[in-house]
Amino acid sequence: MDRGNYVSRVERVRQIMSQRGLDVVIITYWPNLFYITGIVFGGFGNPMPLLIPLEGDPTFVSPLGFYQMVRDNYPFLNAEKVSINETPWRKVKSILEEWGVASGKIGIESRHITSVQRDILRELLPKSEFEDCSDIVESIRMVKSEEELKCIRKACEITDEVYEVIMEDILKPGKTELEVSREIVCALIEKGGEERIFPLYTGASFYPQVRFGINTVYTSVRSTNKKCSQGDIILVDYGAVYGGYCADITRAAVVGSPTEKQKKIFEHVQSLLDKTLQIIKPGIKAAEVYNFVCKELKKEGMLKYFIGHRPGHGIGIESWERPYLSPNDFTTIKPNMTLAVEPGIYIWEEGGFGIRLEDNVLVTEKGVENLTKCPKELKVIL
């Protein structure tokens, strides 16, 4: 992060602030703090608020043990310090009073700030009017700069390289889902995966989700001690981080020869992903992509196996960020957005299985560029 980037990102926040009549916004959510300032999450302690007024220099409120690092590495940033046992909110109050906005309209990130923190803030600033501003930085973050795209491309490259390691070396019958998840983390680190900003994670953009057999129908469960057995469908959902930016892909495999049903469902999903990527272009709304996936599944009589898992989302500082390809996200897709597109079919019945395929794409002027180059096949594991 350099001063130029910082100043222009603050400026974009201010444009939205003035449209909404906000006197100041208090940024506390780490992915947003990183986006504006480049500062990385330390992993501990109280919130470290960045106060952005409509005019004049923003101020970062830092605990003592963090302050010197901020001074040394982010000299463009105006920072004030508080001691480790002190809440940052008293300092926030005095800064807002100094700026003359303590009885103004204040944006806070209510989707992330805890209920207790907000209560303290309200008690200290009884004359302020608070408004949720969680969406301000998150909406700006959707369209990526060239610099950000370089990081995402590199994260996708590392992810592709690790695909080979997973399929050739890691996946073996007899291993548990958890063992495979852990080995994927190490493989990502070995190939150059870095740290996710928040929640802090090493190498991987999130905890690799590995599922065998019936577990492939679960979409939000952690890997388990289930062992990889003959005939199992395998799903691996994982991604690397580079420069603070995330990739997120899913691939499928089968232990031994696939059954006709496994092959058929895989081909359905493969063709559904291709079709979905073809309709994504500037101007389409996120919800329209969701609806398209549902319509296609309905045609094939597969809609009952869709179970509401969203077929995609933005990727960037978070592996799961705006826009969401969900029925109630009406964001218009624009060039330089980066998406993870992941339709799936989940057969819940006895003896069932799930198949999902997920690619990372960059929205271009005319459509998408696929950033995920690793094979999209039902890999056979022996």
Place this chain on the structure above:
Amino acid sequence: MDRGNYVSRVERVRQIMSQRGLDVVIITYWPNLFYITGIVFGGFGNPMPLLIPLEGDPTFVSPLGFYQMVRDNYPFLNAEKVSINETPWRKVKSILEEWGVASGKIGIESRHITSVQRDILRELLPKSEFEDCSDIVESIRMVKSEEELKCIRKACEITDEVYEVIMEDILKPGKTELEVSREIVCALIEKGGEERIFPLYTGASFYPQVRFGINTVYTSVRSTNKKCSQGDIILVDYGAVYGGYCADITRAAVVGSPTEKQKKIFEHVQSLLDKTLQIIKPGIKAAEVYNFVCKELKKEGMLKYFIGHRPGHGIGIESWERPYLSPNDFTTIKPNMTLAVEPGIYIWEEGGFGIRLEDNVLVTEKGVENLTKCPKELKVIL
């Protein structure tokens, strides 16, 4: 987790509920959910509240993609499902109405629940009175059961084994702090480190903090690209997880022969840790331990180098949990509490460095048992 454990933990929550006149508590913080039910954090999506009434069966509100796993693996748990795009709070409202407590006194974990979630809940339940109950499960968690202690002992053993790997194989002049952090994660996984419950992390109980040279004075900063150089003091602060329970130790090293000043400060800290461990016993208050450390540092003229970093905290499902050895924590230390004790001296001046040593201990009837067996020396790295 078995039904017996679940029932007895719910019972202890209810004892505190009835003292406080609470009709129901809503548990949403994952370390607390894991403690009561054994369910592990999936890593995605909306809150999954566990509703505990004063009488009758508690109910877990699960998203669809998580529900079947709960049914299969936690059959003792009464669960209701909501679809993936649906907030759990409407279901919570209808359950509370069914139980006849929708206009009662409801405990919520305000220290963890977001401001937006609480607003939704308040809007749906306008007649309820809400009270912060974040401390209920967290206070019960302080004293560990035999089963929990087995996991903590094993986490400490893995941590000790990795100490040898760090000192013999990983730390080398020329490597960066980040490289060493990542290698520690892989070493922890290789030696049997498992997943932290929340925030989700693989192998390590938190992101290993590795610092070289002047960076050793920072206490809440992430590892950087700084390279390990001749004469540097090195701090490694890390721990393993086993069965969902965390270890957390710190050790020091020096590249090449230590200076007289480095040796002297190391010996101060070593002796301070020993003295601190000697005064910890049932009956002493957490704040008294903090005050003792300050008094000892003052005797040596070192208090100005203390910078407010707390000299210890509880360890368990979180690597940093109650009690905190801080000036405002008046918790009475009891047998079967597990603590990380970590006094340090941080010389902020030009050419300065910090040294901290951290052991994990179990409070016994008469004092403490040290669970950390790896050497406590200023290891020389060549």
